[in-house]
Amino acid sequence: MHEDLKNHLCDAVDQKFERQVAFLSALTSHPSTRGNEQSAQAFMADELAARGYEIDRWQIDIAEIQHLPGFSPVLGPYDDAVNVVGIHRSKTQNGRSLILNGHIDVVPAGPLDIWDSPPFEPRVADGWLYGRGGGDMKAGLASNLFALDALATCGLAPGGDVYFQSVVEEECTGNGALACLARGYTADAALIPEPFSEHLVTAQLGVIWFQVHLKGLPTHVAYAGTGANAIEAAFPLIRALHEMEHRWNASENRPDEYGHVDHALNLNIGKIEGGDWTSSVPAWSVFDVRMAIFPGQSIEVAKAEIEQVIMDAARENAFLRNSLPEIVYHGFHAEGYALSRDSSANAASAIAALDKAHHKVSGEALQREAITATTDARFFGLYADIPALVYGPRAEAIHGFNERVDLESMRRITKATALFIADWCGTEEV
Numbered sequence: 001m002h003e004d005l006k007n008h009l010c011d012a013v014d015q016k017f018e019r020q021v022a023f024l025s026a027l028t029s030h031p032s033t034r035g036n037e038q039s040a041q042a043f044m045a046d047e048l049a050a051r052g053y054e055i056d057r058w059q060i061d062i063a064e065i066q067h068l069p070g071f072s073p074v075l076g077p078y079d080d081a082v083n084v085v086g087i088h089r090s091k092t093q094n095g096r097s098l099i100l101n102g103h104i105d106v107v108p109a110g111p112l113d114i115w116d117s118p119p120f121e122p123r124v125a126d127g128w129l130y131g132r133g134g135g136d137m138k139a140g141l142a143s144n145l146f147a148l149d150a151l152a153t154c155g156l157a158p159g160g161d162v163y164f165q166s167v168v169e170e171e172c173t174g175n176g177a178l179a180c181l182a183r184g185y186t187a188d189a190a191l192i193p194e195p196f197s198e199h200l201v202t203a204q205l206g207v208i209w210f211q212v213h214l215k216g217l218p219t220h221v222a223y224a225g226t227g228a229n230a231i232e233a234a235f236p237l238i239r240a241l242h243e244m245e246h247r248w249n250a251s252e253n254r255p256d257e258y259g260h261v262d263h264a265l266n267l268n269i270g271k272i273e274g275g276d277w278t279s280s281v282p283a284w285s286v287f288d289v290r291m292a293i294f295p296g297q298s299i300e301v302a303k304a305e306i307e308q309v310i311m312d313a314a315r316e317n318a319f320l321r322n323s324l325p326e327i328v329y330h331g332f333h334a335e336g337y338a339l340s341r342d343s344s345a346n347a348a349s350a351i352a353a354l355d356k357a358h359h360k361v362s363g364e365a366l367q368r369e370a371i372t373a374t375t376d377a378r379f380f381g382l383y384a385d386i387p388a389l390v391y392g393p394r395a396e397a398i399h400g401f402n403e404r405v406d407l408e409s410m411r412r413i414t415k416a417t418a419l420f421i422a423d424w425c426g427t428e429e430v
Contacts, residue, residue: 001423005154006360009418012153016146017411021124023047024142024410028122028131032104035076037168040104041084044166047145048086051152053164056085060168060179068182069383072173072209072333083176085185086164088148088157095159095426097187099386100148100417101177101376102141103170106133107399114401128404135395135405140193141166143393143410147417152430159426163187170376172209172331177376181384189350189424190380193392193413195405196371198362200354201390203257203338203370204377205264206293208302209331211286212237212310214274215323218283227281228319231274234287237325240313241267241289244305248293255294257338257370264372265292292372295336303329337378339387340368347387350424354389357419361412366391391416 013020030040041057049055060081065071084104109119109132117123122131129139144164151157163185167176194201214237216230245267247253258264267289274285293302307327314320339347358366377388393409 001419005422006419008154009150009422010361010415012150013146013411013415013418015153016149020142020146020414021129021407023146024129024134024139025122025124027138027141028129028134029120031120032106032133033108034105034169034172035080037104038080038082041082041166041168044104044141045084048084048164051149053086053088056087056183058083058183060175065175065178065182068178070174070178070335070379072175073330074173074175075330081168081176083168083179084166085180088162090158090160090428092159092428094428096189096424097161098158098421098425099163099165099185099187099190099380100144101165101167101190101192102137102144103168103176103376104138104141104166105168105171106136107171110401116402119403124407127407129407130402130404132403135195135393135403136398137194137392139195139395139405139410140392143193143414143417144191146414147421150414150418151422151427155430156422156427157430158421159428161187162421162425167376174332174334174376174379177379181379186384187386188346190377190386190388191417191420192375192377192388192390193417194375194390195392195395195398196369196390197394198358198391198409198413199367199369200351201371201375201377202340202368203295204336204374204390205372206295206297206299206336206378207332207334207374208291208293208299208306209289209329210306211288211328211330213326213328214285214320216281216283216285217319219281221279221281224281230282230285233317233320234272234285236316237310237313238269238287240309241291241306244309245291253294255296257340258294261370261372265294266372267291290332293336295338295341297336299333299335332374334374335378335382337381337388339377339381339389342381342387344385344387350387350389353423354391354416354420357416357423360419361415
């Protein structure tokens with residue numbers, strides 16, 4: 001790629017950056033929590049259609065994906081789960097193809113009174129945009145779109161097919177990305193601008209979600225000793241799970257990518273419910289758990305140990321030993337994925353192209369990072385032999401209060417993405 005083109009693309013991003021921030025603000029204003037993504041997806045579809053992309057918008061059908069590797073079980077209906085893909089079909093087909101993937105779903109905002117400003121009324125202050133989902137990961141969707149806009153501003157289009165994916169379900173299953181694969185969307189590489197501070201993600205953990213259902217023996221609290229408290233029965237089970245977590249994190253169990261991380265695998269008790277009346281010993285409780293696993297660690301083996309730990313702890317309880325817990329898997333059944341283990345020529349070439357693009361924009365070498373979360377990259381890398389590059393802007397307090405994204409970081413990511421597309425796909429005249 002000529003130096004003049006690189007400079008023109010960067011200038012084109014600058015020219016439209018105010019519009020990009022406005023776009024991000026508008027997108028962040030849609031409260032696209034799970035089940036409520038439709039308005040945000042309609043917004044994305046309209047923006048893509050206005051730019052002339054072919055639009056594929058469909059409702060995910062569980063029957064079409066539940067037999068596929070990487071599928072995560074779900075508890076509720078999928079009537080409201082809609083994906084959007086904007087398609088650029090190259091006229092020349094001289095370049096390599098690319099998936100630009102991002103998720104539209106965001107996590108719940110939590111108690112609104114703890115936010116400094118309403119989470120779905122985005123505001124810009126001191127170079128940051130504040131709002132739920134602005135960082136994770138609507139800024140990434142904006143960078144993907146406006147990187148393509150930069151090429152169009154220069155009178156160019158990618159020289160290979162490009163699939164702009166706006167998917168649901170990333171925050172709980174990943175089934176949105178899986179549905180894209182099932183629909184036939186494959187490419188020579190994928191780029192996912194998740195907010196990891198302009199670093200290239202070389203490895204990510206897998207995640208398992210499950211619920212533990214406990215029964216108790218209800219009675220009036222005046223006679224509590226004759227009952228069995230289903231809420232308090234959860235406590236020793238949780239302690240046993242944390243002891244398992246400690247064992248899994250032992251240095252001898254860590255793969256090379258995480259050898260330097262003392263506690264990469266985190267167990268989280270994300271929700272607990274139980275009981276029906278304050279003066280009644282609770283007859284039931286349910287607690288929700290998230291547990292991470294390393295790349296290469298078997299989900300089935302991990303589940304077997306989780307179940308054994310819970311049952312062993314339950315048998316220490318006089319009531320539970322005769323009424324053992326029920327374990328229900330729903331949500332993430334996600335394997336870990338390590339780009340660093342992809343020795344293909346495609347992966348090496350894609351990483352090299354991103355290296356060059358990042359250095360041109362930032363003047364610095366592209367840093368690598370093994371993260372302690374999961375992303376949709378696993379679907380492309382594990383199940384479709386597509387090297388998946390996770391590279392996005394700096395954000396803070398994702399999943400927390402006052403989530404924010406660094407706008408200058410988003411600008412740099414957009415420029416680097418534009419350069420990467422031009423290098424990876426080549427260019428053709430519009």
